[in-house]
Amino acid sequence: MRSLDLKKYVLYFILMSITGIIVLAGQALGMHKQFLGAIPGMFLIISLALGCFAVKDAFPKFPLPAYALATIVGMLVSIPAFSISKLFVPQIGTVEFMPLCTPMLAFAGISVGNKIEELKAMSWKIVIIAIVVFTSIFFACALISQTVLKIQGVI
Numbered sequence: 001m002r003s004l005d006l007k008k009y010v011l012y013f014i015l016m017s018i019t020g021i022i023v024l025a026g027q028a029l030g031m032h033k034q035f036l037g038a039i040p041g042m043f044l045i046i047s048l049a050l051g052c053f054a055v056k057d058a059f060p061k062f063p064l065p066a067y068a069l070a071t072i073v074g075m076l077v078s079i080p081a082f083s084i085s086k087l088f089v090p091q092i093g094t095v096e097f098m099p100l101c102t103p104m105l106a107f108a109g110i111s112v113g114n115k116i117e118e119l120k121a122m123s124w125k126i127v128i129i130a131i132v133v134f135t136s137i138f139f140a141c142a143l144i145s146q147t148v149l150k151i152q153g154v155i
Helices: 006-031 036-058 066-077 085-092 097-113 116-122 125-152
Strands: none
Touching: 006 036, 006 097, 036 066, 036 085, 097 116, 116 125
């Protein structure tokens, strides 16, 4: 277990807060949703993300990356069977999903851009892997949609 660098987490908090303000501004301007009312939800999202970064830094051999851990923790705190969801879901529900996608995709692009040499080393094999993954996801989504629509009697 490693000690945590407080300066790094203050910087993370500042950067995530700036991103959060931009997300909430986009939500308010583009979707005509509340800005001030969504601040507690954004603060909870930032807190969960910082906690996941801290776990990953404290336990470097932890098998999951921080973003995967954050996804799992986010799902767990939103399950209605857990009493903690009564605190998280109403607050986090005030933050719209679509405005959050833009910075997440931008950061994902930056992280891939930092590994461009590794991607070049994979050469043509990465194209085959991408085609298989995209095709599998497409058909899985289509199957799930078909099943749900049939159950609902829409089709």
